[in-house]
Amino acid sequence: MPMLVRPPKRKLHEVEPLDDGPRKYSSDVVTSTAVHLSSRSPSRRSSEHREASGDSRPSSRRELPSNRGSPVLFEHGHLQTPRTFSRKASIVLIGIRGTGKSSLAVILAATSGRRLIDADRYFQQIVGCSRAVFRKENDGSVYRQQEARVFESMLADNQEGCVIACGAGSMESNGQRLLREFAQTHPVIHIIRDPESIQSYLKAWDTEKVRHFLELSGPIYRGCSNLEFFNLSEARSDGLGDDSDNSSPTHRIEPRSHTPIPFLTLKRVQRDFLRFIAFITGDIAELNSQHASFPLSLLPVESRMYTSAVSVPFSRLCEKGMDIEQLEFTADAFELAIDVTDPSGQPSLSSSLADSISQVVAVIRRNIIVPLIYHVESYTTPKGSLSPSQVPVRCTDETYLNLVRHGLRLSTGFLTVDLTRDDNTISQIISASGRTRIIGHFEAFRPLPGGWDGDEYMKVYERARSLGCDIVRLCQPAEIPEDNLAVQRFRHRIQSLPTAGLSLIAYNTGPLGRMSRCFNPILSPVTHPSLVTELPTHLRSWITAREAQKALYSSFALDPMQFFVFGANTTYSMSPAMHNTAFKICGLPHNYSIHQSPTLRGLNDLVENQYFGGSSVSLPYKTECIPLLHSMSTHARAIGAINTLIPIRNLEDLDDTRLQESSIFLQKSRAGPIKGLHGDNTDWIGICNCIRRGLSPANAVRSSSAGLVIGSGGMARAAIYSMIHLGVQNIFIYNRTFTNAERLAHHYNRQDLHSKEARGSGRPTVRIIASLSDPWPAGFKQPTIVVSGIPAHSIGGEPAPNFHMPTQWLESPTGGVVVDLAYKPLNTPLMKQTRALSYRGWVALDGLDVLPEQGFAQFELFTGRRAPRRVMRSIVLQEYKDDEGNNDHQAIQDRLQQMDGQPS
Numbered sequence: 001m002p003m004l005v006r007p008p009k010r011k012l013h014e015v016e017p018l019d020d021g022p023r024k025y026s027s028d029v030v031t032s033t034a035v036h037l038s039s040r041s042p043s044r045r046s047s048e049h050r051e052a053s054g055d056s057r058p059s060s061r062r063e064l065p066s067n068r069g070s071p072v073l074f075e076h077g078h079l080q081t082p083r084t085f086s087r088k089a090s091i092v093l094i095g096i097r098g099t100g101k102s103s104l105a106v107i108l109a110a111t112s113g114r115r116l117i118d119a120d121r122y123f124q125q126i127v128g129c130s131r132a133v134f135r136k137e138n139d140g141s142v143y144r145q146q147e148a149r150v151f152e153s154m155l156a157d158n159q160e161g162c163v164i165a166c167g168a169g170s171m172e173s174n175g176q177r178l179l180r181e182f183a184q185t186h187p188v189i190h191i192i193r194d195p196e197s198i199q200s201y202l203k204a205w206d207t208e209k210v211r212h213f214l215e216l217s218g219p220i221y222r223g224c225s226n227l228e229f230f231n232l233s234e235a236r237s238d239g240l241g242d243d244s245d246n247s248s249p250t251h252r253i254e255p256r257s258h259t260p261i262p263f264l265t266l267k268r269v270q271r272d273f274l275r276f277i278a279f280i281t282g283d284i285a286e287l288n289s290q291h292a293s294f295p296l297s298l299l300p301v302e303s304r305m306y307t308s309a310v311s312v313p314f315s316r317l318c319e320k321g322m323d324i325e326q327l328e329f330t331a332d333a334f335e336l337a338i339d340v341t342d343p344s345g346q347p348s349l350s351s352s353l354a355d356s357i358s359q360v361v362a363v364i365r366r367n368i369i370v371p372l373i374y375h376v377e378s379y380t381t382p383k384g385s386l387s388p389s390q391v392p393v394r395c396t397d398e399t400y401l402n403l404v405r406h407g408l409r410l411s412t413g414f415l416t417v418d419l420t421r422d423d424n425t426i427s428q429i430i431s432a433s434g435r436t437r438i439i440g441h442f443e444a445f446r447p448l449p450g451g452w453d454g455d456e457y458m459k460v461y462e463r464a465r466s467l468g469c470d471i472v473r474l475c476q477p478a479e480i481p482e483d484n485l486a487v488q489r490f491r492h493r494i495q496s497l498p499t500a501g502l503s504l505i506a507y508n509t510g511p512l513g514r515m516s517r518c519f520n521p522i523l524s525p526v527t528h529p530s531l532v533t534e535l536p537t538h539l540r541s542w543i544t545a546r547e548a549q550k551a552l553y554s555s556f557a558l559d560p561m562q563f564f565v566f567g568a569n570t571t572y573s574m575s576p577a578m579h580n581t582a583f584k585i586c587g588l589p590h591n592y593s594i595h596q597s598p599t600l601r602g603l604n605d606l607v608e609n610q611y612f613g614g615s616s617v618s619l620p621y622k623t624e625c626i627p628l629l630h631s632m633s634t635h636a637r638a639i640g641a642i643n644t645l646i647p648i649r650n651l652e653d654l655d656d657t658r659l660q661e662s663s664i665f666l667q668k669s670r671a672g673p674i675k676g677l678h679g680d681n682t683d684w685i686g687i688c689n690c691i692r693r694g695l696s697p698a699n700a701v702r703s704s705s706a707g708l709v710i711g712s713g714g715m716a717r718a719a720i721y722s723m724i725h726l727g728v729q730n731i732f733i734y735n736r737t738f739t740n741a742e743r744l745a746h747h748y749n750r751q752d753l754h755s756k757e758a759r760g761s762g763r764p765t766v767r768i769i770a771s772l773s774d775p776w777p778a779g780f781k782q783p784t785i786v787v788s789g790i791p792a793h794s795i796g797g798e799p800a801p802n803f804h805m806p807t808q809w810l811e812s813p814t815g816g817v818v819v820d821l822a823y824k825p826l827n828t829p830l831m832k833q834t835r836a837l838s839y840r841g842w843v844a845l846d847g848l849d850v851l852p853e854q855g856f857a858q859f860e861l862f863t864g865r866r867a868p869r870r871v872m873r874s875i876v877l878q879e880y881k882d883d884e885g886n887n888d889h890q891a892i893q894d895r896l897q898q899m900d901g902q903p904s
């Protein structure tokens with residue numbers, strides 16, 4: 001672990017002493033908190049803070065020095081900075097003890113190549129003794145001066161390439177001011193966690209006391225940080241729930257279920273945190289890699305046609321048993337609608353509400369893969385979400401801003417601004433939005449004069465553009481059905497503007513406006529059936545994503561298409577069940593069937609079919625059909641095999657060099673003559689995602705990591721490509737027939753492939769291990785990633801390979817992940833062997849894990865829509881029958897549960 005503490009370049013005596021005079025901001029945790037809080041005495045709060053920060057000084061030392069400036073409220077309790085940072089900018093993590101900031105810092109350092117600096121250790125290294133000892137031996141003011149000088153030099157000398165973990169000690173004295181300054185140009189992330197997990201870490205206090213302490217310390221930490229990350233414990237990651245009254249000031253959130261997985265405990269946290277860091281630093285390569293390489297995740301959601309955003313009120317998410325993965329499925333974005341106001345009535349957001357919002361955002365992020373939109377309801381009823389029967393109340397600018405500012409700290413993909421607020425308010429938000437994209441939101445409760453055909457909406461649109469919004473969202477109630485045509489006309493007027501305009505979301509509200517929601521092309525607001533109360537259809541104003549899709553087909557805007565699995569022997573394929581179930585659940589009238597053919601000529605039937613939408617390709621055609629293709633994705637070309645065919649209907653697309661990136665997604669579900677075929681490979685994506693899922697944080701890929709591939713067929717090719725993609729540089733093949741292994745190694749070694757996504761990784765080399773009795777090659781680390789691509793059953797009278805890993809190749813001290821692509825039978829000798837080693841950190845994944853993963857990517861290529869992942873996974877498990885035709889129901893349930901909260 002890179003536990004590196006570099007001494008400052010400047011000597012301490014060269015550092016200017018800090019001005020200890022009156023401060024702009026409160027200089028002490030205790031004094032600043034005193035303004036906000038309760039009847040408790042300052043000394044009590046002081047002792048609580050110090051207890052949590054590990055300070056065991058006698059109370060006489062805790063007295064506040066007399067020269068402190070009088071307490072000053074932090075401006076709105078939030079620090080607003082532009083939130084744009086250089087890619088290399090050092091990242092600071094702050095938070096009370098027990099929030100996990102040190103673990104997060106280690107994870108970030110280990111995976112990003114950043115140097116890790118622990119502020120406490122740094123102090124000790126520079127000063128020669130710990131803070132506690134120095135404090136004991138010196139006068140309070142001497143300590144504070146020394147602390148400030150060390151802290152200042154640490155920040156000044158480590159502006160780039162570091163992750164700096166700061167404990168509570170750094171929050172004293174001038175530390176807050178220095179952090180605020182640093183946050184103007186660097187990410188300073190406040191790490192928080194649920195009180196139960198903090199309590200179990202501290203093993204002191206009870207949960208209520210921790211909760212109270214969080215309430216006290218929140219404003220201080222928020223006052224000197226510009227970002228916030230809620231470190232979600234495994235126990236509370238699967239969903240949300242609350243048995244308390246929603247109107248209570250504390251929106252407590254309880255877990256839906258608890259399924260910790262040994263060795264992978266920090267896995268989800270790692271993924272969430274690295275995604276967050278990649279987003280705030282704008283590390284696109286890391287983001288793409290974190291987004292699991294699904295084709296659609298690489299396209300901005302607003303560039304695709306007929307997308308929807310499922311809108312979920314915050315108050316509903318606090319209800320017991322909310323299943324977020326379920327809410328997201330079939331939608332292209334997830335909108336969190338903040339429908340509560342802060343009941344504390346304070347000028348700043350109460351800590352508990354801020355914590356709850358952060359927690360909800362963390363749980364959503366853990367369970368979804370689509371972009372998250374943070375939307376503060378400007379108009380609410382006093383009791384919560386907007387109800388048609390009550391007159392909506394517009395919240396004050398201050399209340400609105402507090403909630404929005406908090407959202408900016410969470411750095412969601414999108415955030416809405418209410419266009420009815422004044423220019424100054426909106427500009428403030430936009431200037432602090434960093435990489436979050438801004439949707440200017442304008443909701444008219446009565447149509448504006450002239451409706452969609454008048455000039456008023458055009459003015460709102462132009463204003464949003466001039467203020468710097470990225471997208472504009474306009475809506476008004478439909479009074480007559482004709483309003484739905486008017487909104488289309490408005491869209492055309494926008495499209496015909498001479499200057500390139502902002503993306504537009506425009507629709508009508510109310511029961512009569514539902515039609516316009518179906519035809520609004522981007523991010524149409526939809527709901528999930530579980531969120532709506534049963535109303536007669538004519539009274540409902542919401543539509544579901546499924547209803548929106550169905551409307552597009554029943555109105556002939558889109559055509560039902562036909563999909564296939566094409567191969568020599570595909571009768572046992574589970575792909576038809578998987579894709580047909582997914583089509584149905586998404587409201588798509590497509591059909592997927594088997595197309596078996598003894599020769600490649602069978603492909604003609606597909607290309608002559610005007611309704612052909614795409615095909616999975618099975619053995620032996622994964623390589624054979626390559627000469628018939630008009631284009632191939634870069635991945636498929638590098639692998640030298642395909643498993644997905646997409647028809648090309650537009651001749652211009654054949655010349656489009658960016659074909660794979662965009663245009664094939666844009667004209668889906670339109671029948672017509674086929675002019676060419678595009679080939680892609682999603683097997684590697686399936687393997688890659690399974691490796692990612694099973695790889696523990698301790699085995700994060702480094703330049704010294706090694707991978708082993710068993711076999712040399714099509715799947716072995718895809719497996720090697722997955723490893724290269726993940727940044728593995730030392731790849732070994734073992735295959736029974738040496739010459740085939742040689743050919744495969746040559747296929748990759750002659751290409752100049754390296755992981756674009758794994759930062760700083762060198763050129764990978766594929767080497768061969770000739771015999772199972774060979775020792776693991778000298779000079780290389782033991783493998784931590786193993787993929788077997790050999791069949792486990794007997795073929796053509798040959799006995800089943802019955803492959804066992806030599807034990808001398810399984811000596812990785814941190815274990816690793818083994819992916820066996822076989823699923824007939826499921827319990828291959830290799831899987832049994834791996835599971836038997838689970839106590840040493842080995843994780844086993846099999847063919848039933850990989851099949852849906854490659855299918856998700858295929859579904860996206862076929863339909864241009866995100867796949868309903870959970871549904872596809874479960875149907876594969878439910879449909880699976882072993883060689884005797886049996887299906888182990890309990891095993892399936894266990895596997896399904898483990899899947900929860902693990903979006904690829």
Ligand SMILES: O=C1C[C@@](O)(C(=O)O)C[C@@H](O)[C@@H]1O
Nearest residue numbers: 573574575616617618643683
């Ligand atoms: O190898 C396979 C299996 C498969 O061919 C099937 O039969 O379901 C589907 C393909 O997409 C995948 O690459």
